[in-house]
Amino acid sequence: MKTKTFGMALLATTILGGAAMAEDVTLTIESWRNDDLTLWQDTIIPAFEAANPGIKVVFSPSAPAEYNAVLNSKLDAGSAGDLITCRPFDASLALYDAGHLTDLSDLGGMANFSDVAKSAWQTDDGAASFCVPMASVIHGFIYNKDAFKELGLDAPVTEDEFFAVLEAFKADGNYTPMAMGTNDQWEAATMGYNNIGPNYWKGEEGRLALIAGEQKLTDAQWVAPYATLAKWAPYLGDGYEAQTYPDSQNIFTLGRAAIYPAGSWEISGFNGLADFEMGAFKPPVAAAGDDCYISDHTDIAMGLNAASPNAEAARTFLDWMGTAEFASIYANALPGFFSLSSHEIAMEDPLAQEFVSWRGECSSTIRSTYQILSRGTPNLENETWGASAAAIKGTKTPEELGAELQSGLASWYKPQM
Amino acid sequence: MSQANRKPRFKWHIVVFLAPAVLVYTAIMIFPLFNTLRLALFSEVDQVRVFTGLDNFRTLFGDPRWSESFWNALGNNFWFFVIHMVVQNPIGILLAAILSHPRLRFATLYRSAIFVPTILSFVIIGFAWKLILSPIWGIAPDMLDAIGLKFLYAPWLGKEEYALTTLALVSVWQFVGIPMMLIYAALLSIPEEVLEAGEIDGVTGASAFWKIKLPLILPSIGIISILTFVGNFNAFDLIYAAQGALAGPDYSTDILGTFMYRTFFGFQLQLGDPHMGSAIATAMFGIILIGVCIYLFGIQTRMRRYQF
Known part of the structure; x- marks a missing residue:
């Protein structure tokens, strides 16, 4: 029962x-x-x-x-x-x-x-x-604090300081100065061009002017970032042409590279992998005291x-x-x-706090190619990937790249015709 | 007499036996093929599909940007095919000739080892070779270093001038087993008497291969060539697995398959355009059709066959 x-x-x-x-x-x-x-x-x-x-x-x-x-x-x-x-x-x-x-x-x-x-x-x-x-995600550079301490270097603020730091690491030889490859192409555009670019085209001001057709991709402020990217090449690792995105992540988190051009989305992954202290600095400006712009996408x-x-x-x-x-x-x-x-x-998270603190110091903008400008064929974002990789590898001059992108955009986007 | 006048009975069993194959083939091959051809004649304007005739093809061949991408992909495809023809097939024939040598030991082992890559997935091949050739973790730079040839190393997959050739050679490595097996089978089917007769006439060794065996396996080589052609012009997987849909660096490894995929399904911020993609697929179909026709009518029909 x-x-x-x-x-x-x-x-x-x-x-x-x-x-x-x-x-x-x-x-x-x-x-x-x-x-x-x-x-x-x-x-x-x-x-x-x-x-x-x-x-x-x-x-x-x-x-x-x-x-x-x-x-x-x-x-x-x-x-x-x-x-x-x-x-x-x-x-x-x-x-x-x-x-x-x-x-x-x-x-x-x-x-x-x-x-x-x-x-x-x-x-x-x-x-x-x-x-x-x-x-949203914020762009900047993550660096190996221990490596910087070892060489007695400070996080760079201006572009000259940035290249001086890279040169110091290259001369020292123990670290790859910067971990990035061009194999997957998008890092060159996203963590390269759209990372350092806003300081040249003054963030939203340039981005909106481009959409309105008042500025062109052949203008100095849109071409100059490619010239700067071209100067990165000697500081990337051997064979960076075939280095993939996961390769770069691994090189940095294994402590073999000093600087990693980054998006803030890397933080959680890096926290679990890197056993050294990490810091972050924002895209360097031309001269100390200049207004700074960050990509807060x-x-x-x-x-x-x-x-x-x-x-x-x-x-x-x-x-x-x-x-x-x-x-x-x-x-x-x-x-x-x-x-x-x-x-x-x-x-x-301290690294996340560092990134988010830039919102208070700099003006935020989003990636220049995302709104409206990638609506047609050829697609400006995808073209920018190829252009940024070509700029770093030096296969084309910045002026050629600007002219190519402009003619592609003008072929379908009315305000730029 | 009366028998000859009688109407022949309709042979129903033929229909019954053919039906399954015809139905399956129609559903999964013929219908999609013709639907793709049809889709190429449409375009989408404001969310509505409209018939535009040959406009897509006019854009593909007339617009400087589209046609440049198309000819680039076609040119790369030809290079991909040429590498297979001059590297894969001769090596396949050579391997088969060695394997069919009666005094070779461990022939089965070699045969299996060479054939194994063929059955591996493209993803594994792409990933494994990317690692092998990687400038950072790869064993290629170290191995070259060990024999003092480090200066020959370059990040091949990342250089415009080498990437496509490198991938073509990876594909050759993967598929060399297929021509080898086909030729091997053809070589085995050559009767001993023919070779013996040649021997009596003083044709032995290498000249026996060139004068007796090679003419006898020519039809197999023809089949292999056409299989290589169709396979290469439909290729997509290896490039996609190794270099992604953008077929970098700077489209230097872009072949018709990746070009079609990128257009049809879209990539990153670029939205897919099924109609333009279908136009490219139709062009691919045309190219393969022309190639196969040239082979069938120009070569196959003139080939001499020998009966034993």
Whole structure:
């Protein structure tokens, strides 16, 4: 009898449990951040599920380089997840225009973001916002503090100091002065050209003038960064032409290189790998006391798949992403991805603090090629990759590169014609 | 008489036997092929697909930027093919000739060892060779150093002038087993009597290979050439695995396959354009078709066959 009751009780729990399971809504997140898989699974998703019983979340990333292609195919086939991680600007705008992303302007959590933060995921007239901003990344240089101490060097502020430091490391011979390769091309553009460039074209001023057609890529302020990049070549390691991005990361974290042209997204990875003290300095300016500009690039956001059958649950999740709780979890679990929300977030990582402190000293801008200018073919961002790599390798002169990029842009962008 | 007048009965069993292959082949090959050809005639304007006729091809061959990329990719593709023809196939034939030598020991071991790379994934090949040739972790610089030839080393995959040739040679290394196996099989099927008859007439050793064996395996060499041609002009995987979709440095390793992929699916900030991509795929199809036709009608039909 007793066993029978117990058996019945067991049976009842399975039925009830089954019923509860059936009510659960499962949300799937599409993302290119496969590095963050554990963070989502162990920290973010449990925190959300604890606060919102009945909603399960699955984080399903694909490889960064293939993300856009994979996502577009999935959306067209109707097999994409409920929540879509948004690339900034045109890639997401195209998805919105194609009806794949929902207008989220009326979402409560959106009130916690500034207009600048939202600008990367809005229609050109700003009428509709279609992704909840998550984070921006800041460019600069990470350096090996121990190596600098060994040679008695200080973090450079001006360009002359920067090259003096590189020269000192080269003369010493124990360290590769700077860890970067041109094999994958994008580092040359992203961590090279768009890292040091804003100091030349004066950040937003130059970027907006380029979009308006008032400046050209053949102008001195857009060509000069290529001339500076060309001067990097002697300080990169042997065979840098075939050095890949992971190679550079490894060389630096193994302590074999002194300086690493970086984006703040490297911080969390480097913290786990490097056993020396790291510091960061911002892109050097021409002369001490000059105004400085940094690339503080709106990089990642989250939108709602218009075809999602679980739109209600997905909205709940997106709303939660606007809270201070999410911002704090995200910014601290991923130092280097700086929250775009207006909440005050305390960050513990010293390197991340260093990067974010530049926001107070310098004017922020975003990567020059991302807004509007990469809408056509040839694509200015992709062309800039090739141009920056060519500048470092010295296969073309800065003036040739400027002329090439300008003619490519002018071939489809009206204000530049 | 009455039999000859009777209408021949329709042979249903032929239809039944052919049906599975025809259906599967139609669904996964013929339909997608023609759909791609059709897609090349459309374009997307304001989210709507519109018929534009041959406009995509006009852009591809007429617009200086598109045509430059196209001819660059085609030229690279030809170089890729030439390397295979002058390196892979002669080496394959040589290996087969050595392997078929009756007094060679461990022939099976060599045969398997040389054939193994063929069945490996492109991703593994691309990654392994990238590491081997890496200036930082690779064993290539150290090995050259050990024999005093360090000055010959260059970061091959990162230099415009060497990258494509290097990748072509990696591909040769991977696929040399295929011509070797085909020729090996052809060599084994040459009857002993023919060789013996030659021996009696004083044709032995190397001249037996050139005068008897080579003419007999020519049809196999023809097949290998056409397989190499089709395989090379459809190639994509190795370049993508080793150099990525931008086929760096500076598009020097860009072949038709990577060019098509980049256009069709998009890359980084560049959005995919399925219609333009289809136009490139159609051009690839045309090139391969022309190549195969030249072989079939120009070479195959003139080739002499020997019956034993």
